[in-house]
Amino acid sequence: MSDLVTGDAVVLGLRPARLPSRALAILVDLAVYLSGYGMISIGLTVATYGLDNALQAAVAVASFVLLLVGVPIAVETLTHGRSLGKLACGLRVVREDGGPIRFRHALVRGAMGVVELLMTLGVVACIASLVSERGRRLGDVFAGTLVIRERVPGNRVMPVPPPPPWLAGRFTALDLSAVPDGLWLAVRQYLTRMDQLDPQMGAALAARLADDVVARTGTPPPAGVPAAAFLMAVVHERQSRDAARAFGATAQAAQAAQAMAPPVVPVGAPVAPYPYVAPAAPVVPVAPAAPVAPVVPAVAPAPRSGFAPPA
Template sequence: MSGVSELVTGEAVALELRPARLPSRGLATLLDLVVAVTAYVVVSIVVVVTTASLDDAAQIALSIATFLLVLVGGPIAVETLSHGRSLGKLACGLRVVRDDGGPIRFRHALVRGAIGVVEILLTLGVVACIASLVSARGRRLGDVFAGTLVVRERVPAARSGLVPPPPPWLAGRFQGLDLSAVPDGLWLAVRQYLGRMGQLDPQVGWTMAVRLAGELAARTGVPVPQGVPPAAYLAAVVQERQVREARRAFGGGSVAAPVVGAGVAATAYGPPASYVPPVVGAGGPSQERAVDRSAGPGTGFVPPA
């Protein structure tokens, strides 16, 4: 495989990004350390001045608490609130994402920060440098255990491909699906397929869509609705997951689903016209059937009766 990884943002945008390598990560970490150490020194001076009357044991306890809060808790809080973009990473155009390309959460930042104490602070970055050099994607141990990856966020716009949204008649149709059992690897495969399906051979793309739709339906426990093209089903479920993540991120408020853009062809999810494609029946991928082409063109965007 090449050094380019196809990742997907929380907005269902497929991006071909190069994982951040040691020089850029080192510079970002150095900037973060300068800020953190400066804050630690200032806070420590304030603590020493205001607690001069306390005994030695109390001052030592406060010193340890200051270290943990500023040099450990501070970076964790910043990465959580900024969704993986600390000050150093922002300056270097980097971002921490999950392995499936989605935004990190508190647990990811916590694992990265806890292991970073040993990797970066206690060993002066030696362990982190060795791990990053050995890893194929430049990950340190904190990334491995947290299931995260640091990527270059600044890429030319031409290298990014928008994932076509589902047809309007599928909007909100899958609000009741239980998506908790769908693994990150399957989400990544679905999103990568949606971002690249326009570049695939029509027959190969349709076969992939049928397979992915079957796997997704098996994980949710609900078969693909009859008459819904598999690619449109995949896009609608991905959109539903995106809406749920946005609601969690913004406090459960009302979040509108993306609107179909003017540049999205109306037949983006339709089967190839040169053959009779299989679709996933009501019973899942094992009950595939042929489309009755006498009923009309197979655009895939006509809602079922």
């Protein structure tokens, strides 16, 4: 087991790759490269048919160097140490400090691979890998690289230690939205393995990670708080928020489902009878009344006097 610290302060708890897995990855890569070389060689033979023999030999050598040396170097440089065979086997080439490789590392590995793998059919590489404590071949030794296993079983994940009690709840107002996932991973990996590091190196890594977190949040930590304790408290605060958000959403969904569900009546419980409502009496239509003739009162004649009317 080898704990490596990357250039980005990421602690890797991965084991160096051994000869069987590395040999399988190299065979996969060689099968792919040789297949491509064979197809291109056939095309070049057809294209250069009728030319001078020296020119054909020069084209063949150039295609060999390009496909079996140049392409692997370019692939490892662009993929940061993950070729097709290594990707299939869960391997990766890194620097000795755990950081990603660059062009010069891939160039030295590719140049030495011509001697170790192609010219000697892998015999020198196998012997060097068996002798090396971390399974490195000569190309890794000269380039300062190491092939590691990236796939880690799930039971190897370690919990983050809790923060000191006097820091609990002091970062509830801290804005953590701008902290990227890569930085969270780096902080978590450091906290889970900080006891296995050299004290001075661990303190330097903690200070660097704490500065990165402060730069993302925009809020400096309280005075006198150690960097490792600050990181523990910040990670604990993020975990608390994630748990509250997850359980809060679950509780709201449960309440909504309970409100929409019909009431449950236990088996054997007495059921109250519904009250009896008598039907209403039918309504009998009533015929309209006959029209009533208006009553005109009789007017009595005016009384006549005893005098006769004038002539």
